[in-house]
Amino acid sequence: MDDQSAIPESDPVALFDAWFAEAGTSEPNDPNAMALATATPDGNPSVRMVLLKGHGPEGFTFYTNAESRKGGEILANPRAALLFHWKSLRRQIRIEGSLHEVTAAQADEYFHSRPRVSQIGSAASDQSRPLPGRQTYLDRVEDIAREFPEGDIPRPSHWTGFTLVPQRMEFWLGRPNRLHDRRLFVRDESAAGDGWTSGLLYP
Ligand SMILES: Cc1cc2nc3c(=O)[nH]c(=O)nc-3n(C[C@H](O)[C@H](O)[C@H](O)COP(=O)(O)O)c2cc1C
Incomplete structure (x- = not known):
């Protein structure tokens, strides 16, 4: 028991929910933006921002193009790290674990929940591959809009x-005099209670 820490010592998923909900009311835009770090099997890392589009005990879900740079890295090495930083709250959350692809039905549902223009923009994008000139992209957008003159666009299979199924979740809380608070949760199926163990880390 550590009564000096401001970070609860159990249930990191509920703690994520609480911090995420607070970020939703305090951040000026995209409180669901997170850095996604992937790596090639031989250890070359890369990182970019994506949007969190679903979360719960089962994990943290984002959507993208499986043929992008990140998609290739995930296919070859399905492990990743996520990072949220909510500056105005002085809070950071790091999450690490393995990735699995959503079902086609889930991908369809989310793709078709987006505005038609976003569907067209995604369908026209060979994400991460060289683009000879911006006009090429705009022409593809126009072609798709012409091919499907109204309503939803079919979701490209890629x-x-x-x-991301979390194995480690770490919460960082800025506190006065730089005496910040950090707590690391590690998933441990043999642990009593919620299946997580936790401990503090030096900041
Ligand atoms: C705030 C923000 C949110 C983004 N959200 C997504 C997203 O949800 N999915 C996505 O594929 N790219 C998203 N992007 C673009 C990515 O950061 C990145 O440029 C793109 O996915 C290509 O990355 P890759 O070449 O590493 O595959 C976002 C960018 C920003 C700045």
Whole structure:
């Protein structure tokens, strides 16, 4: 028991929910933006921002193009790290674990929940591959809009989502005099209670 820490010592998923909900009311835009770090099997890392589009005990879900740079890295090495930083709250959350692809039905549902223009923009994008000139992209957008003059655009099969199943979750809370608070949760199926163990880390 550590009564000096401001971070609860159990249930990191509920703690994520609480911090995420607070970020939703305090951040000026995209409180669901997170850095997604992936790596090649031989250890070359890369990182970019994506949007969190679903979360719960099963994991943290984002959507993307499976043929992008990140998609290739995930296919070869399905492990990743996520990072949220809510500056105005002085809070950071790091999450690490393995990834699995969402079902086609889930990907369809999310793809078709987006505005038609976003569907067209994604369908026209060979994400991460060289683009000879911006006009090429705009022409593809126009071609798709002409091919499907109204309503939803069919989801390209490479446009999909991934769910990160958390193995480690770390919460960082800025506190006065730089005496910050950090707590690391590690999933441990043999642990009593919620299946997580936790401990503090030096900041
Ligand atoms: C705030 C923000 C949110 C973004 N959200 C997504 C997203 O949800 N999915 C996505 O594929 N790209 C998203 N992007 C673009 C990515 O950061 C990145 O440029 C793109 O996915 C290509 O990355 P890759 O070449 O590493 O595959 C977002 C960018 C920003 C700045």
